[in-house]
Amino acid sequence: MASSFLDSDELERSGIDLGTTGRLQLMARLAEGTGLQMPPAAQQALQMSGAMQMSGAMSQMSQITQMSQMNQMNQMTQMNQMNQMTQMNQMSGAIAIGAMAAVSAAMNPGMNMNPGMNMTSAPMNLPSQPLATHCFQLSNMFSPISESAPGWEMDIQHDVIEECNQHGGVVHIYVDQKSAEGNVYVKCPTIPSAMAAVQALHGRYFAGKMITAAYVPLPTYHNLFPEAATATQLLAPPPRR
Numbered sequence: 001m002a003s004s005f006l007d008s009d010e011l012e013r014s015g016i017d018l019g020t021t022g023r024l025q026l027m028a029r030l031a032e033g034t035g036l037q038m039p040p041a042a043q044q045a046l047q048m049s050g051a052m053q054m055s056g057a058m059s060q061m062s063q064i065t066q067m068s069q070m071n072q073m074n075q076m077t078q079m080n081q082m083n084q085m086t087q088m089n090q091m092s093g094a095i096a097i098g099a100m101a102a103v104s105a106a107m108n109p110g111m112n113m114n115p116g117m118n119m120t121s122a123p124m125n126l127p128s129q130p131l132a133t134h135c136f137q138l139s140n141m142f143s144p145i146s147e148s149a150p151g152w153e154m155d156i157q158h159d160v161i162e163e164c165n166q167h168g169g170v171v172h173i174y175v176d177q178k179s180a181e182g183n184v185y186v187k188c189p190t191i192p193s194a195m196a197a198v199q200a201l202h203g204r205y206f207a208g209k210m211i212t213a214a215y216v217p218l219p220t221y222h223n224l225f226p227e228a229a230t231a232t233q234l235l236a237p238p239p240r241r
Contacts, residue, residue, distance in 0.1 A: 132195050135187045135221035135228075140209040141175075142182040151241040153177055158237040159206075160184055167200060168193020169234040174225055182209070187221060187228050 142156055153175040164170045164186065172187040188194035194215070202213035222229040 131215065132191050132198075133215050133218050133221075134189070134191055134194050135185070135216040135218060136194055136198050137214050137216050138184040138186065138201060139181045139212045139214075141184045141206060141211065143207075143209075144177060144180065144182070147177075149241070154238045155240055156184060158240055160186060161235055161237040163201065164188065164193075164197045165234075165237070167196035171231040171234060172225060172228040173235065185216065185221070185225065187225075187231065189232070189234065 138160065141160070142152075147153075156175050157173050160173060161170050168188055168190060170186055171189050172185075174185040176183045176185070186194075186197070188197060198213040198215065201211050204211050216224075
């Protein structure tokens with residue numbers, strides 16, 4: 001018959017080490033079986049041992065909970081930082097695109113400005129709500145198909161200058177005779193005089209068509225008409241043909 005651990009000689013000499021808590025629990029079981037009562041000191045020690053074990057378990061659970069909360073907070077912080085970086089990148093990209101578009105619009109007025117060629121009649125893509133400047137464009141001032149008599153553009157200049165003289169005058173004017181939109185370009189001596197002229201002309205009817213007026217940025221106007229950059233003298237209406 002095989003011997004067990006409980007039958008060993010070493011166990012007989014040394015006994016089983018149950019530890020303090022094990023011995024107290026064994027005393028409690030023996031007391032329950034015999035009807036005897038444990039000494040008050042032993043009962044108190046057993047209760048304290050159980051309380052300490054429960055406290056240790058609760059402490060471990062608390063540490064685990066705190067670590068989980070800290071991990072969640074770290075994850076939320078990282079997500080917020082990533083969202084903020086994404087928003088900043090999007091804003092930076094939008095600002096860069098807007099700046100590039102503004103520079104491109106200022107440097108490319110929408111017309112062929114080769115000095116060796118005559119002014120083209122390509123329409124200008126002016127902003128719908130531009131800032132007021134010294135310069136503006138009038139459209140629907142004439143129809144190039146119906147204008148064939150020599151010097152007809154002088155009559156257009158006469159009418160525009162005569163009207164603008166009521167609001168501060170004109171220092172430069174150009175009638176684009178090949179323009180299908182009937183465009184006339186005007187520069188006034190001051191911004192207030194240009195604003196007054198635009199307000200007076202925009203929406204009026206001329207030769208059966210409604211005039212539209214739109215401001216032209218000063219650098220763009222000077223690129224189109226370099227002589228206008230130094231023009232300061234008020235123009236008088238030319239004689240009619």
